[in-house]
Amino acid sequence: MFVLAAIAAVVSYRHMRELALAHGEDELAAALIPLAVDGTIVAASMSLLGASRQGLRGGLLPWALLIISSLASIGANVAVAEPTVIARLIAGWPSLALIGAYEMLMCQVRQSADRAESGRGTLRHETSRSEGPMRGSFTSTSSEGERALQRRAWAWATTIAHEQGQLPTGAVIARQFERSSRWGRLVKRAGATGELG
Template sequence: MNQRKSPTRQIEAIKWSTAAAVVGVAIIAAIVSYNHAYALVTAYGEGGWTARLVPLTVDGLIYASSMVLLHAARQGAPAPHLARWLLALGITATLAANATHGLGRGPVGAIVAAWPAVALVGSYELLMTIVRSNARVPDPVPTPEYVPETDPLEVQAADAFAADVSAGRLPTVRAIRLRLRVGQPRAQRVQTYLSGLITTPDGGPA
C-alpha cells in the first residue's frame, strides 16, 4: 500500500532535486565558460599556466563574494559593500569574456557564447538561495511566564480565616465584611478566593 509523503519530506525532496539540477547546470556552464575565457586569454598573448589560471580568478571572485554575502545573511549582518561590488565586477567580467569570444561570429555568436556565463552565475545564485533558505532560524527568546500579583486582601483573608479553611468551612460574606471591614463586592471576591483554598477529602478543590 503506497503511503503519501509528508509535507516536510516533499519539501526536502524538492530542495535536494533542485540543488542537484542547479549543481549539474553550474558544472556544465563552468566548463564551457572556462574554455571560452581560456581561448580569449590565449588569443591576447598569454600562455602556459597564466592562461589556465586567469579564467579561474574570475569565477573565484564570484564565488568568494557570494560566500561573504551568504555569511552576512546567515549572521543577520549588513551585506558588505565590497562584496557586492566585487560580485558585480566578477559577473561583468565573465559575461564580457564570453561575449567577446563569440563576437567574431556576429551578435548572435556573442549571445550564444555569453549564455554559459549567464547560466553559471544564475545557477550559482539559485544554489545560494537554497542554502540561505536552509539557514537555521534562531530560536525565539522565551517570554517570561506571567505571574499574577497577589492581592494583599486575599493574603489577609487567608490568615484571618485559616482555621475555617482548614476545617473545610467557607466563611459567609457577612463574616468576611465584618472581619476585614470591606464592602459587599470585595467580600464576595474574597469568598471566591477562599473557596479555592478549601480542599475536599480526595485532595481537590471544594
C-alpha cells in the same frame, strides 16, 4: 542545478582561456585567469552568505567584486564569439547560467538558514511565554536584572556596529543572548530610541 553549474563552468572556462591565449597570455596564465574570475564570484557570494547569516547586508566590497567579476566573466565569454548577435548570446549564456545557478544555490542556503533561525526564535518565544511574563517587554514591570541584560545587549550591538559599519539585526542580537527574535528587535528599537542609555 549542480549539473547545470558544472556544464556552464566548463564552457565558460574554455571561453576565457581561449580569450587569454588570443591576447598573448602563456599557457599557465591562460589556465589560471578563468579560475581567478569565477573564483572571485564564488568568494564574493560566500562572503555575502556569511554576512546574511549574521543578519548583515555584506558591505560594499563583496557586492562590488560580485558585480565586476560577473561582468568580466560574461564579457570574456562574449568576446570570443563571432561578431553576430546570436553567436554572442550563445557564447555569453554559459557564464550567465553559471552565475545564475550559483546565486540560486546561495539563495536556497540563505533561506534555509533564515527558516532555521525563525524556528529557533519561535521556540524560545514559546518557552519564555510558558515560563511567565514575556521576556523583552520594555514596560515598567521589567525586572532590573532583565533591564541590565537589555543594556548589555545594546552595548554589544553598538560595538558590532562600530566594527562592521551597521547594527546587527534583532535576530542576531537575540541569538547572541539566547533570547527570542522579538526580544532582540525590542532591544534594538529601545536602544535606537535612547531607552537603554
